[in-house]
Amino acid sequence: MQDYETMEPDARAALLAELRVEYEAAKAKNLKLDMSRGKPGAEQLALSAGLHDPALLSPPQSENGLDCRNYGVLEGIPEARRLFAELLDLPPEQLIVCGNSSLSLMYDYLAQCMLFGAGGAPWCAQGKVKFLCPVPGYDRHFTILEQLGIEMINIPLRAGVPDIALVEQYARDESVKGLICVPKYSNPAGSTFSDETVRRLAALRPAANDFRIIWDNAYLVHDLYDETEPLLNILAAAGEYGTQDQCIVVTSFSKISFPGAAVSALAASPANIAAVLRRMNAQTIGYDKLNQLRHARFFRDAAGVRAHMHLHAQILRPKFEAVLAIFERDLRGSGVASWTAPRGGYFISLDLPHGCAKRTHALCKAAGVTLTGAGATFPYGRDPEDKNLRIAPTYPPLAELRQAAALLTLCARIAALEGLT
Ligand SMILES: Cc1ncc(COP(=O)(O)O)c(C=O)c1O
Incomplete structure (x- = not known):
């Protein structure tokens, strides 16, 4: 042509x-x-039809004996935490298994930062706050930030990864409070961050001491071919640089089982997990544990997923x-x-x-x-x-x-x- x-x-x-x-x-x-x-x-969707099998909920007790039909266990049942922990390569204590949507986890986390802060003054009391957004990116991330009044700054993807030099430059501005991204098989480019990109993000020393990277690992097991594109574990890398508090990881089973009726998880540093649980404690008495149990029994482990x-x-x-x-x-x-x-x-x-x-x-x-x-x-x-x-x-x-x-x-x-x- x-x-x-x-x-x-x-x-x-x-x-x-x-x-x-x-x-x-x-x-x-x-x-x-x-x-x-x-x-x-x-x-x-038909691949997950087995999740409807009533036998999956018999007995309805999770492995620690808790009746999943009742209130309790805000952080999620042990077998569901273990499943996510294996997928994310993290200790189960560093994650919370929640309801159906990781998007709500991101919304609520950012709203928490606006209202109560992320270790410092509430973002809403700090004047204009800004977020870095690799582009092209996921429209619903941008909708959350826009609705919360957080100004967005475009960070172009170059060869599938964000321009890290530009991220480092913007991060010198104290009003820049974070970055939101899809690090693996990104929406929409389908690219995966290189080890160097993950390391530089983990090593970031922003001017704001309440800076947060929202790491939306929505497509962590969504390979089209036999080999996966490996993604470095940002929380592990951040552990090496002493920046774990900067990273909030979310994921869900939306595109593994049923969108809108799956399970999600938030992983973070122990301090951030404690802060999120304090806020959630006012929000809900507990998530849908029957669905967590169903998912844990149906998929069993990372190999099952x-x-x-x-x-x-x-x-x-x-x-x-x-x-x-x-x-x-x-x-x-x-x-x-x-x-x-x-x-x-x-x-x-x-x-x-x-x-x-x-x-x-x-x-x-x-x-x-x-x-x-x-x-x-x-x-x-x-x-x-x-x-x-x-x-x-x-x-x-x-x-x-x-x-x-x-x-x-x-x-x-x-x-x-x-x-x-
Ligand atoms: C990158 C990304 N994150 C999150 C979501 C929504 O996830 P959930 O159903 O867990 O809210 C989607 C859905 O398309 C997505 O593409």
């Missing part, structure tokens, strides 16, 4: 006219395809590969797009020429393909270059996904050619 920019203007105009005919024909089909949200498909995730990968790999093959076929060589080819996680990040993401999104929408909003991968929904789109291949069945991806590349080519004409 010839690079669009080096084409003769007449050839470009002819190609644009040709693609527009193709687009009108596709539009006439009145399709309704959705590549917008990173949800597991029905086939993946990995075997289960292998089944997820068998469903997801063909979906990712189908989208990537269509990108290769339709966009490679045109000079109008670059994209990530993740080895795990839930997303592909697609970069288009400056100023083309919104137009591509609108063209897709008009032709019946729903994508995550252009700009959503940046704080305040503002992509400064209007070029990034998050592609979520997991939910639609394969045949629909192929149609949607082909329509997307058609729209991207039209938008790019319009920009050049």
